Amino acid sequence: HSYELADYAAAAATAQRIMQQQQQQQQEDSSSGDQSNKQQQQEQQTAPAANSLHSSTALLSLDSLNSSSSDNTSSSDGALVLLIPLERCWQQLEIVALPQLNNFSAESLALLAVSFARAGKASSKLMLSLTHAALGRRQKFTEPAVIAQMLQAMALTGSNHQQLLTVLADAVARNMTRFNPSQVTTATRAFADLGYYSDAACLATCKVASRSLRHWPASQIASLVSSLAKLRYRDAVLLKAVSKLLPGNVDRLSGDQLAEVLAGMLQLGYDAADAEQLVVAALRRVSECLDELSPATAVKLLWAAAVLEANNTHLQAQLLTGLQEMAARDLSQQQLLMLYQAHRLTSQERLTATEQQSQKHQRQGVESQNRPLWPPALVAAAVSAAAVHATTQAHRTRQQQQHVQDLFEQLGHEAPVSGLKVDGAALQPDLGFVADTSKGAAPAASTGEKGQGLLQVAVMCDHADRYTRNTPHELLGIWKVAGWLIEEAGWRVVRLPPHEWRVLLNDRGLDEGTALAYLCNTFDEQGIPL
Numbered sequence: 001h002s003y004e005l006a007d008y009a010a011a012a013a014t015a016q017r018i019m020q021q022q023q024q025q026q027q028e029d030s031s032s033g034d035q036s037n038k039q040q041q042q043e044q045q046t047a048p049a050a051n052s053l054h055s056s057t058a059l060l061s062l063d064s065l066n067s068s069s070s071d072n073t074s075s076s077d078g079a080l081v082l083l084i085p086l087e088r089c090w091q092q093l094e095i096v097a098l099p100q101l102n103n104f105s106a107e108s109l110a111l112l113a114v115s116f117a118r119a120g121k122a123s124s125k126l127m128l129s130l131t132h133a134a135l136g137r138r139q140k141f142t143e144p145a146v147i148a149q150m151l152q153a154m155a156l157t158g159s160n161h162q163q164l165l166t167v168l169a170d171a172v173a174r175n176m177t178r179f180n181p182s183q184v185t186t187a188t189r190a191f192a193d194l195g196y197y198s199d200a201a202c203l204a205t206c207k208v209a210s211r212s213l214r215h216w217p218a219s220q221i222a223s224l225v226s227s228l229a230k231l232r233y234r235d236a237v238l239l240k241a242v243s244k245l246l247p248g249n250v251d252r253l254s255g256d257q258l259a260e261v262l263a264g265m266l267q268l269g270y271d272a273a274d275a276e277q278l279v280v281a282a283l284r285r286v287s288e289c290l291d292e293l294s295p296a297t298a299v300k301l302l303w304a305a306a307v308l309e310a311n312n313t314h315l316q317a318q319l320l321t322g323l324q325e326m327a328a329r330d331l332s333q334q335q336l337l338m339l340y341q342a343h344r345l346t347s348q349e350r351l352t353a354t355e356q357q358s359q360k361h362q363r364q365g366v367e368s369q370n371r372p373l374w375p376p377a378l379v380a381a382a383v384s385a386a387a388v389h390a391t392t393q394a395h396r397t398r399q400q401q402q403h404v405q406d407l408f409e410q411l412g413h414e415a416p417v418s419g420l421k422v423d424g425a426a427l428q429p430d431l432g433f434v435a436d437t438s439k440g441a442a443p444a445a446s447t448g449e450k451g452q453g454l455l456q457v458a459v460m461c462d463h464a465d466r467y468t469r470n471t472p473h474e475l476l477g478i479w480k481v482a483g484w485l486i487e488e489a490g491w492r493v494v495r496l497p498p499h500e501w502r503v504l505l506n507d508r509g510l511d512e513g514t515a516l517a518y519l520c521n522t523f524d525e526q527g528i529p530l
Contacts, residue, residue: 005097006108009115012089016119019086090121098126101133106140109133113153127159138167147171148183151190160194169198176204181216184209185223192230197469202228206235213241218249222257229264232476234468239270247281255289258282259297262304263338269474271308279308283315290318295326296335303338306345307481316346320374328381336385340426341481343379344488386426390482393463394418394428400461400501401430403510407519408433410512411530416459422489429458429486429493435528457528458491464498473499494526 097112104112113130116122134141134150141147151168154161172179172187179187188205191198209216209224221242228235242265250258262282265275286293286301293301298319305312328336405415416431438453460483467473475483475495483493496519504515520530 002100002104002108002112005093005100006104006111006115009093009097009112012086012093013115013119016086090116090119094121094123094126098129101129102136104133104137106134106137107143107146109137110141110146110149110153114149114156117153117156122153122157127153127157131159131161131164134164135167141168141171142175144175144179144183147175148179148186148190151187155190155193158194160196162196165191165194165196166198169196169201173198173200173204176201176208179208181209181212181220185220185227188224188227188231192227197231197233199233199470202231202233202235202470206233206238210235210238210241213238213245218246218252219257221246221249222253222261225264226260229267232268232465232467232469234268234270234470234474236270239265239268240272240274243270243272243275243278247277250278250281250285253285255286255293255301256297258286259293259300259304262308263300263477266304266307267477268468269477269480279310283310283312287315287318290322293319293322295323295330296332298322299331299335299339299342302342302346306342307477317373323378324373324375326375326378328378328385333385333389336382337389337478339378340382340386341478341485343374343382344423344485345481347374383424383426387421387424387428390426390428393466394430396463396465397430397461400496400498403515404431404459404461404496404519407512407516408530410516411520413530416457420458422486422491427482427486427489429491430461431459432491433457433459437527437529455528456491457523457526458486458493460493460495461501462495462497467497467499471499473497492526492528494523494528496522 094116101109109130113122113127113134116126130153141150147168150164153159154165168187169191176184184205187201191201205224206228213221225239225242228238242261246253246261253261262279265271283305302316302319304310305316331339401418405418408415414433416433418431420429420432422428433456435455435457436453437455462475462479466479467475475497483495486493500518504511504518523530
């Protein structure tokens, strides 16, 4: 029966997790040399269910479920007496379940899916069959626990089935008022991990969370902020509530969770004054749990502290200590980009310094007092990662760049140049030109040495991915910092946001008259007459 199979899968997944925890503990004890006979006896006594799975004899063959009837079996049978070797368990369970999936209820489908996913035993064939069966029960996905379990199973297996995700997102939006904090964060995290965005689901999530946030565990708040940052959904009311509630609860958060909160809020562009208390409390708490931080967390904290201008050289030095032996391959491209930005924001050398000056400083041993030591190899890898990211992003705005160049030519100016590279190509303005601001003269495309009254202008033809998805669109923290660094290099940054540029387009392309007026007004606001 479907409920027996689902209960059995859940029990097996739990037993497997216990076994894995035991094996990990035994490895740690063995490596430290502290394992004793007494500890072994205690471990054997605490997990009889897990140990029984090693038995070579099954108490009841899983195949017998095919012939069992509802009159003489109960849902507890699957959880209590179906004990066979673990690998064989999952193989037989899939064989027995697959032909019956269309008879499963939504609850049993979700429990079976999440159990296989948590155990890492969900094959692509099983997930595809579960997805089709779930679509056949789409009207039955109304219970928060069922919705959250199905989403978690999809996230754990990377099953990015758009039709089912749309069904589940609609169910989340309709039933969000009945979700508890754990179910809210599970669903939101699944959407974030799968890269699936639903405006209705995010809006419902933030409304419910904002009203009940004071009753949430601190860890669930941190998870929600991190997931919303991945989804690029900014809710100012929710973030304001977070900045008020978390300062008194930072002791309940790990260093990883604090890093997620700070980086998430900054990525969403929330740097209001009411967040200062949270920043102070978070950095204090981080200094108390430095030994627990992973390298990825250290990078996020370095970036957050740099963006917030929290000039705590002692904390920075401690965070960098954990990165001294770190290999670049152990960090993601996003983390390397954050490391690059943190280094440049906190480094005393300006981007305009020449290579000869830098070499002279190195020969003379010029160092700031108590200046933290950045790992040179890791910084070099971070610069390379930033260059790759900048090049990729520049290619995504080619069409808008061409439109801007055409408009400049219509105004009688040379078209701004593309392909500019600053700081070893880690910073790449989409377009650039030199403007003469002394007499309002026409800008020139050359970007050589500036004379009196000349201004280097960097035009950022922003792609939608550089902003939050919902209105009012806010520039993401990574791109805010990129703009700061370009300005540090001596450029005036002018942004052409996608949500403003989009209204200039019609069925036939660019509305040139409106676009010319928009372009001139935008540059005039920056003191750059066209």
